[in-house]
Amino acid sequence: MSKEARPSWDSPMQFVLACVSYAVGLGNVWRFPYLCQMHGGGGFLIPYLLMLVLEGIPLFCMELAIGQKMRLGSIGAWTAISPYLGGLGIASVVTSMYLCLYYNVINAWSFWYLFHSFQSVLPWAECPVNSNRTGYLEECEVASPTQYFFYRETLNISSSIDENGGIHMGQALCLLLAWIIVYLFIVRGVKSTGMVVYFTATFPYVVLIIYLIRGVTLHGAWNGVKYLFTPKLEQLANPQTWINAATQIFFSLGLGFGSLIAFASYNHHNNNFERQAVVVSLINSGTSVFASIVTFAIYGFKATFNYESCLERMRLLLLNTFDLSEETISVENVSSWISHLNYTHPERFAAIASKIEECSLEAELDTAVEGTGLAFIVYSEAIKNMPLSQLWSVLYFIMLLLLGMGSMLGNVTAIITPLGDLEFLSRRLSNETINGLVCLLCLLLGFGFTSRSGNYYFTIFNEYAATFSLLFIVLIEVISVCYIYGLRRFEKDIEDMLGHRPNWYWKLMWAVVSPVLLISLFIFYIINYIQGGTPTYQAWDKHLGKSVVKEYPVYGQVFIVLLLMSSVSCVPLSALYAFCRRKQRGAPVPQQTLGTLSSDM
Amino acid sequence: MRTAVLLLILLPPMVAQDLCKESKDGFKVRLSIKTALGDKAYEWNKSEMFLFQSTLAFAMRIHANRSNQETNYNIANILVCNDTQRVSFVFVVTSPDDPTQPIPKEQVERAVRLSKHRINNAFLLSDMTLEFVGIPPTLAAPIKYDTPPWLIVFGVVMGAVAVGIMALLMSTVSKRRRAKDKAAGFAEEDGGIVKENGTSLSSLKGKDGVYNQAFSSDERFTQL
Numbered sequence A: 001m002s003k004e005a006r007p008s009w010d011s012p013m014q015f016v017l018a019c020v021s022y023a024v025g026l027g028n029v030w031r032f033p034y035l036c037q038m039h040g041g042g043g044f045l046i047p048y049l050l051m052l053v054l055e056g057i058p059l060f061c062m063e064l065a066i067g068q069k070m071r072l073g074s075i076g077a078w079t080a081i082s083p084y085l086g087g088l089g090i091a092s093v094v095t096s097m098y099l100c101l102y103y104n105v106i107n108a109w110s111f112w113y114l115f116h117s118f119q120s121v122l123p124w125a126e127c128p129v130n131s132n133r134t135g136y137l138e139e140c141e142v143a144s145p146t147q148y149f150f151y152r153e154t155l156n157i158s159s160s161i162d163e164n165g166g167i168h169m170g171q172a173l174c175l176l177l178a179w180i181i182v183y184l185f186i187v188r189g190v191k192s193t194g195m196v197v198y199f200t201a202t203f204p205y206v207v208l209i210i211y212l213i214r215g216v217t218l219h220g221a222w223n224g225v226k227y228l229f230t231p232k233l234e235q236l237a238n239p240q241t242w243i244n245a246a247t248q249i250f251f252s253l254g255l256g257f258g259s260l261i262a263f264a265s266y267n268h269h270n271n272n273f274e275r276q277a278v279v280v281s282l283i284n285s286g287t288s289v290f291a292s293i294v295t296f297a298i299y300g301f302k303a304t305f306n307y308e309s310c311l312e313r314m315r316l317l318l319l320n321t322f323d324l325s326e327e328t329i330s331v332e333n334v335s336s337w338i339s340h341l342n343y344t345h346p347e348r349f350a351a352i353a354s355k356i357e358e359c360s361l362e363a364e365l366d367t368a369v370e371g372t373g374l375a376f377i378v379y380s381e382a383i384k385n386m387p388l389s390q391l392w393s394v395l396y397f398i399m400l401l402l403l404g405m406g407s408m409l410g411n412v413t414a415i416i417t418p419l420g421d422l423e424f425l426s427r428r429l430s431n432e433t434i435n436g437l438v439c440l441l442c443l444l445l446g447f448g449f450t451s452r453s454g455n456y457y458f459t460i461f462n463e464y465a466a467t468f469s470l471l472f473i474v475l476i477e478v479i480s481v482c483y484i485y486g487l488r489r490f491e492k493d494i495e496d497m498l499g500h501r502p503n504w505y506w507k508l509m510w511a512v513v514s515p516v517l518l519i520s521l522f523i524f525y526i527i528n529y530i531q532g533g534t535p536t537y538q539a540w541d542k543h544l545g546k547s548v549v550k551e552y553p554v555y556g557q558v559f560i561v562l563l564l565m566s567s568v569s570c571v572p573l574s575a576l577y578a579f580c581r582r583k584q585r586g587a588p589v590p591q592q593t594l595g596t597l598s599s600d601m
Numbered sequence B: 001m002r003t004a005v006l007l008l009i010l011l012p013p014m015v016a017q018d019l020c021k022e023s024k025d026g027f028k029v030r031l032s033i034k035t036a037l038g039d040k041a042y043e044w045n046k047s048e049m050f051l052f053q054s055t056l057a058f059a060m061r062i063h064a065n066r067s068n069q070e071t072n073y074n075i076a077n078i079l080v081c082n083d084t085q086r087v088s089f090v091f092v093v094t095s096p097d098d099p100t101q102p103i104p105k106e107q108v109e110r111a112v113r114l115s116k117h118r119i120n121n122a123f124l125l126s127d128m129t130l131e132f133v134g135i136p137p138t139l140a141a142p143i144k145y146d147t148p149p150w151l152i153v154f155g156v157v158m159g160a161v162a163v164g165i166m167a168l169l170m171s172t173v174s175k176r177r178r179a180k181d182k183a184a185g186f187a188e189e190d191g192g193i194v195k196e197n198g199t200s201l202s203s204l205k206g207k208d209g210v211y212n213q214a215f216s217s218d219e220r221f222t223q224l
Helices: A012-023 A026-030 A032-038 A041-070 A074-081 A083-116 A138-142 A145-154 A169-186 A190-216 A221-229 A233-237 A239-252 A259-264 A273-322 A334-344 A346-355 A361-366 A371-384 A389-421 A423-428 A431-450 A454-465 A467-498 A504-531 A554-568 A570-585 B002-022 B033-040 B046-066 B105-122 B149-187
Strands: A536-541 A546-551 B027-031 B078-081 B088-093 B130-133
Touching (some): A012 A273, A012 A389, A026 A273, A032 A273, A041 A259, A041 A467, A074 A467, A083 A145, A083 A371, A083 A554, A145 A371, A169 A190, A169 A389, A169 B149, A190 A221, A221 A273, A221 A361, A239 A273, A239 A504, A273 A334, A273 A346, A334 A346, A371 A389, A389 A423, A431 A454, A467 A570, A554 A570, B027 B105
Antiparallel strands (some): A536 A546
16 A cells, blocks of 8 residues: 655644644634733733643643544544544534634635725725715714724624625635635645744734834823733632633633644654643743733723813813813813813703713723624724824734634644545545635635625624534543543553653643533533523614624524534434444454554544 | 984994894804914914905805806905804805895805815814804715725735645646656656567666665555
């Protein structure tokens, strides 16, 4: 047989950079700062770092060990561990597939914004004028220009998940571009991926440093950074803080998708993955903290800008109503003038009382946003007010793209590695063809997210496709490695690869602490889902200019359940299938020797 | 006699003031000079008011010219009152033929909208800082592109990526062809050459000899 040797990374550095590029993704930029803000600023670091040590690093190391030992993608690796566990790998592949489908849509949006930054006036800086040029479009007036650009011109969103519409051509083109670039990166497997990660892993840091310098020199940035670092330690008593810290560590490291197993399967047998696991996890967490400093500097700038605009509006209102000279009221003494005029001219003041706003810097800083809203609305609003906004916009969206593309590399590798290991596929089709077909399939299905109600389906995928199933997958992973495969055998494998046995920290975490943490997270999720009642979503109302809460229709809820069940059910179904085939064959097959593939595949 | 002369002199301005204060055809104007110009702000005084009246008369003349009407507007036709510290006041435009007859609101509005840019520039102000209460500013028309710029950038990036993919596929195809040729080359070496004793001198490629796979330790072909 003339099978080629398994390709491998050109150097351990490529592997580390690939893991960093995969783990450091959009969540570090748009989820961690939000959690920090919600759970007491600097104080959130305590549960976060604790969870990193208890759950993040051990599970990360475990996945790398499995991949490096078995030298196969997730399906093959888990089948090798136990013939009944092949479904675990299939569940990982299915979850990765869902993730790939919707994650690249974010990259498409980043491309859209990036291409629109090459204009003299950023399109989200001003509202478009209406037909007779007397004012701005109504939807843009009630909302803000950045929100209008995102919801109307980028998404052309409908007002509920029921209303469908055509596909947004611009979005479809950007999605096509995103998938072609992904294909270009992974077409040769690790050979091409290894070249690309040098760039995708390091350039975001360059942009982050540039943004840090720009951010802290902005007017009012210090307000935001101070807000971030004043710890509100009473939040530590809130159990939600600890739960959010645990889930954030878990999802941020990208455990359970099979990407880490896939990456590690291309390593040399004696690669020191233990040290690399610690390094990559620490880099990931460090990047989260670093990115939140940058985010809060920008928040501070935006909040101060809005606060000062509010004061200016109030000043003008008072000047115009009472016909006072411009020098009498300045921005600083607006509030004292308000109380003074209320006292001296109550009737005239009462006429404008409805227009008086409470300008508060605290309130501006308190508006916490996460997810796509933060990345595409809040950040663009801050950028449009910076001098040289086109440059900052281009830099920012290039950074988002690199972060997103880097994570996509891992996501797609998690699918193509196990598929490439399957005998019946690799015999008939070349690797490039398999990779191309996967990308094509994801592209065609992804066009659904570019329709008018596509963003609502995106939200469903974002919230449900990968959260619950991952907890389940990793829980089964850690239990099967420790108890089904056996911790002693696992120790011996590691000794075989590294030359020394894992010390007590690793064993304690794998066998006891992580499973307990995962089970409690798992139970919490189920309780939360049941207690939450009918799942709801945020729908954009174009007349009010803001999002309103709506309940999912019946078919939406069925879809959610299908999403959850389709990946989770792979595990028991596959175990059942393996059991039935074994019974069919008659004699039970002896325990797997290490490194050989089960003949059932 | 003297009272009659006094009345004659004082009547027009009094009438004018009444016309300005009570007319429904008047517009309130608001200037925010300090906000617009900061340190370079000028003082609002009678001369500036004179400039305003003349600019507005100019605007009325331009508008009247357009519709081929009477164009004898003068400063005396622009009546100003209710001057405040804010720098805001009310003005009324009267017809040049009959100073007691104010020009209807819609006409004044159209005239102002037509020449708003000129009026703004006369005072170094903008639409935001020189407000005519009740006359919405004519916003700048959106720039129309033949090809939206984003499409151009998209085209450039897409082209580069397409070239990249072509290059990759070409190199894959040529690599495969080279591998196939190498494998086929060993099989066809003896065909078409005169043989002597089963070998032919010309088949020996120089003094290096022929690569015999059976004795190679190339990992590609021997794998456990």
